[in-house]
Amino acid sequence: MMMNNIEEERGRLRTSCSVELKGFSQATPAQTFQEMADWAQSNDVTHDVYGEGAFIQHFEEKVAKLLGKQSAVFMPSGVMAQLIAVNIWCERKRLQRFGVHASSHLLLHEKQSYQALMQLHGVTVGHRLRPIVEEDLSAVAEPLGCLAVELPARELGGQLPEWEELEALKKSAAQSGTPLHMDGARLWETKAYYQRSYAEIADGFSSVYVSAYKGLGGIAGALLAGDTDFIQQARLWLRRLGGNLVSQTPMVVSTAMRFDKQLAILEACYQRTLSLAACLQTIPGIRILPRTPQVNMFHAYFDADIPALLNARDNIARQHGYWLFNNLEGTEVPGWCKTEFYIGDSLLQMSDVQILDLFSELMGQVNKGN
Structure with missing residues (x-):
């Protein structure tokens, strides 16, 4: 009960802050509607x-068209979109296994849906601390129905393979006859790093899933893109899984109305991310992964205990009205913890001096308590 009271109090404190560093500004339901x-x-x-x-x-x-594919279908969720894509490729290849990274959403956050619903086997490909590259696919000792590749990899701090590495992976997959499926939940944010069109980035992937709300501000939903016959089959599975809703107009409107505006702002968000990361790394006790962010996201590591850091965050929120971060989690290194920074429009108006002052005060309070 005490823990619930603390979390409720922190929820009210967060709401009272004038600026929240993470993500994009969010309208109220009434304003959105x-x-x-x-x-x-x-x-x-x-x-x-x-x-x-x-x-x-x-x-x-x-x-x-933006992704360079023949067709696309809107779906209620990314979980459903990816499950359908992986199942179609495995069914076509007559193989019940697919390749996936150890940090993939399919493995960590979907309650083994591919096993429970489709009786598929996920084969872990690559090193858990970096994105999948060509050598990882070549090292797999058995054929795969498809290989799911996340661009960028959220659990790795938004890391991407370098362009030459990505092209080599595409070429290797084509040579081995392995369909590539892109978990592109945050694909929209990769263009600023690669400086390539979305169609160029998606070229070589047999199917692409993109989120309708991550980075775009839609209510919910996803889109799955690929060849016309693939999408026709995806629509069939959409019906089978109960995702063919009587109408998806609210979700589509909430995405479509902001689509062009949100895509246009992502370059500025990435440049702000580079500046923010460089600023934070000057503060003793803070490290960034990756050291140079590749999208408008990174993980910040703190040399501090979680309770002390949360208390310091709360003090700054009360005194200054800035909410610095949300949740913290432990790391494999004792005494360190981490959080995810996702940079949206809320940080575009803040200077590095403001950021430096706030996080210097944060670490100063933690160290004073020690």
């Missing part, structure tokens, strides 16, 4: 019926 209503009216939006309708199909075509 009003914006959706205004946008839908000005764009003559009509409801889709079980995925059929001019509005949803136009948006699917827009995303497919």
